[in-house]
Amino acid sequence: MEKKETPFIPVAVLRDFSVRSFQASGLSPEHAGWISDTLIQSELRGVGSHGIIRLPFYCKRLLDGGSNANPDVRIVAQKPSSILVDGDNGLGQIVSIRAMEMVIERARTQGICFAGVRNSCHFGMTAYYPLMALNSGMIGLAGCNTATVMAPWGGGKSAIGNNPLAITVPTNKPYTLVLDMAMSVVSGGKVRLEAVKGTKIPLGWILDEQGRPTDNPADMFPNGTLLPMGYKGFGMAIMIEILSGVLTRAATLGEIPLWFDKTATPTNLGHFFMAIDIGTFLAPDSFKDLVGRLIDELKSSPPMEGSAGIFMPGEMEYLKEQEYRQSGIPVSPEVLKTLDAFAQKVGIAPVPR
Structure with missing residues (x-):
């Protein structure tokens, strides 16, 4: 298809x-x-x-x-x-x-x-x-x-x-x-969105009605559970x-x-x-500058192998x-x-x- x-x-x-x-x-x-x-x-x-x-x-x-x-x-x-x-x-x-x-x-x-x-x-x-x-x-x-x-x-x-x-x-x-x-691990809305799209999800996100790990987001509804x-x-x-x-x-x-x-x-x-x-x-303004210095110091940390870089909370959402x-x-x-x-x-x- x-x-x-x-x-x-x-x-x-x-x-x-x-x-x-x-x-x-x-x-x-x-x-x-x-x-x-x-x-x-x-x-x-x-x-x-x-x-x-x-x-x-x-x-x-x-x-x-x-x-x-x-x-x-x-x-x-x-x-x-x-x-x-x-x-x-x-x-x-x-x-x-x-x-x-x-x-x-x-x-x-x-x-x-x-x-x-x-x-x-x-x-x-x-x-x-x-x-x-x-x-x-x-x-x-x-x-x-x-x-x-x-x-x-x-x-x-x-x-x-x-x-x-x-x-x-x-x-x-x-x-x-x-x-x-x-x-x-993820929001219920994220699982619902994947269920609507018909895609698989990683194991460890939810359990099905019997309490078993599953990669089918539809198993969350109505009686599965988030972890x-x-x-x-x-x-x-x-x-x-x-x-x-x-x-x-x-x-x-x-x-x-x-x-x-x-x-x-x-x-x-x-x-x-x-x-x-x-x-x-x-x-x-002084507060913002101090927070900016904190961010700069964190971002100067060497990235791990294979990493795309160090991102702050909210930075990727801004982009x-x-x-x-x-x-x-x-x-x-x-x-x-x-x-x-x-x-x-x-x-x-x-x-x-």
């Missing part, structure tokens, strides 16, 4: 389709733009697992009533440098953008602010929210709990989320330091579960439904966000974004077929080729 070529879609064209999709599903133009920006940013950074492939699932939650299209995102408890935010069952991106805006605003006067969030939903690429802090001269941090898609260290069945964490740090380089990682990044990934997932879920009294562990499966059911997902005002400690802004975003024929089917369902024009 002849393999179909992957088309490259201009950024503005793909964003326009996303905005139209979310408006057709009940979001306001403003909120449709917000969530579309998160999906496009994911694609630009090469994180297609959290990009446009997720659009039909988010829209289905709106159409099925599982998520509130017009949430009243509000502070329900507060102290000067900490807030508890209720997301009113909104889509995670809408809730999280508002929560991060609140955090940044308070950090300007308090030097630091931490927000716990409850009554939210899946929020996409974790790094999007701490990246919001950069324009205000701040370090950003975000984390989230998820449905039980990952086995404990030594376990053979899902029992905890893969609970992502992201930290962003400004530098004097063209790129920002961005650590964005789930606590599983943790060793005992350290499992330990980190526990701590993020506590900060996201227990501290905020959001849902935890088995209380959380699969957001893309139970699309008529609220998830009550928990998040946390933090912003640190660098100016409290030293001049922001990918520069490339895709010129070439357009690659969207596989399989994903485009899914988007076309969704467009027909809600009565909008498909993605132009």
Whole structure:
């Protein structure tokens, strides 16, 4: 069978389709733009697992009533440098953008602010929210709990989320330091993307329903499990579960439904966000220069044999974004077929080729 070529879609064209999709599903133009920006940013950074492939699932939650299209995102408890935010069952991106805006605003006067969030939903690429802090001269941090898609260290069945964490740090380089990682070997979205494309995956990513290693990504759904990044990934997932879920009294562990499966059911997902005002400690430009010196020293380390070089967290994503802004975003024929089917369902024009 002849393999179909992957088309490259201009950024503005793909964003326009996303905005139209979310408006057709009940979001306001403003909120449709917000969530579309998160999906496009994911694609630009090469994180297609959290990009446009997720659009039909988010829209289905709106159409099925599982998520509130017009949430009243509000502070329900507060102290000067900490807030508890209720997301009113909104889509995670809408809730999280508002929560991060609140955090940044308070950090300007308090030097630091931490927000716990409850009554939210899946929020996409974790790094999007701490990246919001950069324009205000701040370090950003975000984390989230998820449905039980990952086995404990030594376990053979899902029992905890893969609970992502992201930290962003400004530098004097063209790129920002961005650590964005789930606590599983790979994200569930990455496995789903490979399943849609029909490709094999490395052993060690997932277990099938019987708890056996497999290279077929389809074995993950519905009853397989992701594997943790060793005992350290499992330990980190526990701590993020506590900060996201227990501290905020959001849902935890088995209380959380699969957001893309139970699309008529609220998830009550928990998040946390933090912003640190660098100016409290030293001049922001001095901080960036010091971070730049740290990067230079690390990059001066001799590379191992066969290595392409030493890359900083977020550097390869920056390079990918520069490339895709010129070439357009690659969207596989399989994903485009899914988007076309969704467009027909809600009565909008498909993605132009």
